[in-house]
Amino acid sequence: MSRFRFAVVIFLAFAVAGFVLAQNADPNTAGPTKNDYRLRVLQPMEGATINGNRIQVVVDTEIPAERDTRQDVNSMPRPDIDVFVDNKFQGTMRDQNNVIDIENVVPGTHELVLLAKNRSGEIIGRRVVNITTVAPIVPKRVVEPVSPPAPVYVPPPQPVQEPAPMTEEPKIPETGTSDPLLAVAGLVLLLGGIAVRRFV
Helix, strand or coil, X not given: CHHHHHHHHHHHHHHHHHHHHHHCCCHHHHCCCCCCCCCEEEECCCCCEEECCCEEEEEXXXXXXXXXXXXXXXXXXXXXXXXXXXXXXXXXXXXCCCEEEECCCCCEEEEEEEEEECCCCCEEEEEEEEEEEECCCCCCCCCCCCCCCXXXXXXXXXXXXXXXXXXXCCCCCCCCCCCHHHHHHHHHHHHHHHHHHHHC
């Protein structure tokens, strides 16, 4: 019976030693654990509607216990965050990188799944965010009516000048006259002058 008790004591001693060693494991190989880190999605929010085909995912990768302490080789590493959209892997956030852009997302409802893993590959956090994307609104282009170019100044047509009425060409005045009475009177004067001249 004493051997059995001795064996139980030895077994408990090894179990306690193993537990203590596990607690003192290098944080760079196993940490963080579920107790050290809680996955928090900053963007997008649950039920968000996103205009366009691009989703920007932002998470908080800081470990609360390490937030106000100096970072050195003994500091616990930040978790890796795997991102899935509709069960399709989109990328992993590592170390200080806590932002990932997902391009060419078709319009509709989508399920965004984020998995936080430690360096051992153990899943320590999971979040599901349901979002809706809509086609980007393209502003309508206002087409202003194109005004016709300003007309080139064209002077008004000149009035057509009618030719001056044809007038008779001036004639040299005739010294004689065709009036017979005047001719007879002139002849009488001529004869009277000749007669007076003879008698003088």
